Amino acid sequence: KKYDSLEQAFLLGQNGEIDAMESILSRFHEFFFSLPDAPSRTRKHIATPARKAACKRITMYLRWMVRKDSKGVDFGIWEQIKPAQLICPCDLHVDRVARKLGLITRKQTDWLTALELTEQLRTFDPMDPVKYDFALFGLGIEEKF
Structure with missing residues (x-):
């Protein structure tokens, strides 16, 4: 009710830096659960x-909302968070392919792994590193790797 868009709630953690996503996500989490009607059972989600x-889930949601994609994968309706700031969503499929390609070395799937993968993808395209997520996921789901 307070904001015109959910995007505004994510911007509470924006600090203008390219690597602000940790701050953005942490501040959004704090804000969301500070609301009086926030159901505690959603903490796990x-x-x-x-x-x-x-x-x-949340990095995937941001990818959909921030990236503009002519193929219909990403909506790109938010404009204040830049594609360069996004973190690649890491799941079983993306991790498996990224490890086999030598893009990540960490064994666990956690925040540091997502950062490591994103940094590697930034070497290919610093302005839109997450555009490779769909391809990595697709290769993993098809078990081509």
Whole structure:
């Protein structure tokens, strides 16, 4: 009710830095659960990097909302968070392919793994590193790797 868009709630943690996503997600989590009507049972569904979670669902949601994609995968309706700031969503499929390609070395799937993968993807495209997520996921789901 307070904001015109959910995007505004994510911007509470924005600090202008390219690597602000940890702050953005942590502050969103704090804000969300500070609301009087926030159901406590949803805590398990809204991850935070403060607990070292990979934050797969929320980084995927941000990818959909921030990236503009002519293929219909991402909506790109939010404009204040930049694609360069996004963190690659890490799940079993993406992790498996990324490890086999040598993009990540960590054994566990956590926030640091998501950061490691994103940093590697930034070497390919610093302005939109997360665009590779769909391809990594697709290769993993098809078990081509």
